[in-house]
Amino acid sequence: MLEQFGWSDALQHQFAIHAADGLIPARVIVQQRGLYEIATELGELSATLAGKLAYDAEDGAYPVAGDWVAVKARPAEGSAVIQHLLPRTSSFVRRASGPGAARGQVVAANVDVALLAASLNADLNPRRLERYLATAWENGVDPIIVLTKADMGIDAEAIIGEIEAVAMGAPVLAVSAVTGAGLDELRAYLKPGRTAVLLGSSGVGKSTLVNALAGKAHMATQAIREDDARGRHTTTHRELVLLPWGALILDTPGMRELGLWEAGGGVSTAFADIEALAGQCRFHDCGHDTEPGCAIAAALATGALDAARWKAYGKLQRELEFQNNKDDPRAQAEGRRVRVQRNKQHRAEMKRRKRFE
Ligand SMILES: Nc1nc2c(ncn2[C@@H]2O[C@H](COP(=O)(O)OP(=O)(O)O)[C@@H](O)[C@H]2O)c(=O)[nH]1
Ligand SMILES: [Mg+2]
Ligand SMILES: [Zn+2]
Known part of the structure; x- marks a missing residue:
């Protein structure tokens, strides 16, 4: 049962210390207001967080869909x-907004492939795709660009070409959940035991696509526990879906604000063309402005480098810098406060235990 959800020997090996404590492994299927639906070797269970974990999770480490x-x-x-969150191999973070949201919110964990969804119909923003690409690469996740609603009479070929120009080699597919066009091509990228996450603005057709891929099997399992009579929680949807051929797909709510968290490597990969150009400037510390022998300025002049793309690159760099600076002092002070408080609690607890020995 758990193998179907991606459990492996390597994970089992890491789990030994928890197994010794009588715990079992589980994967989070959906998380809603602090309540969880999880897959275990004993079947699906409803779960809550242990008090200690809820406390630790102030650091932004709440389990989310996809977590082990x-x-x-x-x-x-x-x-x-839920007693412990196991280390994540990858995670997607939505940039936080508002007071107290210094860390951003993890929306998906432990994914192997990111399906970057945009509608052919609207919402086709190459700049946003660049961001998603950067975030995927930075996480060590393979991105695939999925252009949805191919049935709406739009010239997909032209748009695919345009997107391929910024995709840096990531596959670009056009699909329709209505006609089924492109679904076989997409399925080929979704391997059994591997987890894909669907990212994209709300309304682009992510949930519809999951349903189209899952077919009847998904409909049958869609309604998980709605047993509210005994005060148990109601969950009407799931985020992590097991597809009929064994691949897993994570549907996320709208990702309008997917930010760049600790990006860096990802931005370089997404803009490898620009970084390569910059390496050809005559001066090592070229400001790409009025310096002689500037390869960027030359490429902009001939149109070899798109001005909008150059601007997007600059904007991302500035944003990263801003985030890094912003994060440092406050987030560090907050981390310190949490650690001090936790140590205090820990010492009090040790004292209390001593008394009972
Ligand atoms: N024409 C067409 N409409 C679609 C397609 N996929 C989704 N839609 C419509 O787009 C709207 C948003 O879909 P939904 O799956 O809820 O988007 P999500 O917010 O990304 O999960 C709904 O009205 C869907 O019926 C498609 O392939 N073709
Ligand atoms: Mg949806
Ligand atoms: Zn230069």
């Missing part, structure tokens, strides 16, 4: 308590 966790199961009650 260690749980104390109560199979007879169909429930479990």
Whole structure:
């Protein structure tokens, strides 16, 4: 059961310390207001966070859909308590906005492939795609650009060409959930036991695409526990979906504000053409402005480098710098405060235990 969700020998090996504590591994299918639906070897269970984990999670480490966790199961009650979050291989973070949201919000974890969805119909913003590409590469995740709603009479070929020009080699597909066009091509990228995440603005057709890929099997499992009579929680959707051929797909709510978190490597990959050009400037520390022998200025002059793309690159660089600076003092002070408080609690707890020894 758990192998279907991507559980591996390597994960099992890491899990030994938790197994020794009587915990079992689980993968988060959906998270809603602090309540979880998880897949375990005992079947699907409803779960809550252990108090200690909820406390630690102030650091922004709440389990989310796709996460592996260690749980104390109560199979007879169909429930479990999540005790530990296992280390993530990748995570997608939505840039936080508003006070107190210094860290950003993780929206998907442990994915292998990112499907960057944009509608052929609207919302085709190459600049936004560049951001998504940067975020995927920075996470070590393979991006695939999925242009949706190919049935709406738009010349997909022309747009695919335009997108390929900024895709830096990532595959670009056009699909339609209505006619089924392009779905076989997409399926070929979704391998059994591997997890793909769908990213893109709300309304581009992500959930419809998951349904089209899942077919009847998904409809049958869509309605997970709605047993509210005994005060249990109601979950009407799932985010992590097991597709009929064994691939996993993570549907996320709108990602309008997917930010760049600790990007850097990702930006370089997404703009490898610009970085290569910059390497050809005569001066090592060229400001790409009025310096003689500037390869960027030359490429802009001939049109070999698109001015909008150059501008987007500059904007990303400035944003990264801003985020890095912004993060430092405050986030560090906050981290310190949390650690001090936790140590205090820990010492009090040790004292309390001593008394009972
Ligand atoms: N014509 C057409 N409409 C689609 C397609 N996929 C989704 N839609 C419509 O787009 C709207 C938003 O779809 P939804 O899956 O909820 O988008 P999400 O917010 O990205 O999950 C709905 O009205 C869908 O019926 C498609 O392939 N073709
Ligand atoms: Mg949706
Ligand atoms: Zn230059």
